[in-house]
Amino acid sequence: MKELLKKCLVEFIGAFFLIFTIGCSSFPNGQDVFPPMAIGFILMVMVYAGGHVSGGHYNPAVSLSAAIRGALPWKDFGPYIIAQFIGGALAAFLTSYIVAIPPAAAELTYSITPMIICEFLFTFALCYTVLHTATSNDTKGNSYYGLAIGSVVLVGILAANGTCYCAFNPAVALGLFAMKITQTKLILITLLTNFVAGAAAAGTYKITNND
Numbered sequence: 786m787k788e789l790l791k792k793c794l795v796e797f798i799g800a801f802f803l804i805f806t807i808g809c810s811s812f813p814n815g816q817d818v819f820p821p822m823a824i825g826f827i828l829m830v831m832v833y834a835g836g837h838v839s840g841g842h843y844n845p846a847v848s849l850s851a852a853i854r855g856a857l858p859w860k861d862f863g864p865y866i867i868a869q870f871i872g873g874a875l876a877a878f879l880t881s882y883i884v885a886i887p888p889a890a891a892e893l894t895y896s897i898t899p900m901i902i903c904e905f906l907f908t909f910a911l912c913y914t915v916l917h918t919a920t921s922n923d924t925k926g927n928s929y930y931g932l933a934i935g936s937v938v939l940v941g942i943l944a945a946n947g948t949c950y951c952a953f954n955p956a957v958a959l960g961l962f963a964m965k966i967t968q969t970k971l972i973l974i975t976l977l978t979n980f981v982a983g984a985a986a987a988g989t990y991k992i993t994n995n996d
Contacts, residue, residue, distance in 0.1 A: 829935025
């Protein structure tokens with residue numbers, strides 16, 4: 786139990802800083818920032834910081850794919866995603882307090898089919914990359930897994946910006962909802978799409994990896 790609590794605390798911290806960075810960099814109160822770089826880099830940093838403790842998921846879709854792959858015990862799956870969701874929600878509330886989020890942000894809308902396609906593909910790419918670089922015996926002990934994982938998110942945001950919320954992560958989706966910058970229907974679709982993509986990535990991993 787003590788070991789699980791330690792892992793969940795690391796997952797909480799990583800998810801918190803990821804969502805906090807998303808909120809602060811996306812609505813910077815006039816500062817000149819580049820959100821995709823900040824978001825990709827904080828994920829990379831948190832993966833390197835906590836990967837050796839919990840696996841550095843910070844993403845319920847990644848945890849689902851890791852559980853299906855066999856890299857995360859199913860008994861730990863529930864506590865992991867609870868910690869991630871709590872971390873994301875707290876970060877969102879703190880961001881809403883310290884950052885001026887424009888009211889128009891809540892009116893952001895997307896066409897459903899392109900949104901589903903982009904959320905699915907880049908969540909799939911993220912989970913697929915995590916499994917191959919951070920859980921595979923073939924790449925065990927490598928030093929590039931954090932960079933690879935953070936880069937997927939950076940590329941995904943750059944490629945899909947304007948088409949979807951670029952969550953690629955149910956905890957991020959919940960955080961965006963808590964910051965009141967999403968529509969309920971679209972964020973529920975995003976959540977479901979992220980989980981389906983994580984499961985699909987795990988299935989594909991089992992087909993393509995040598996483990």
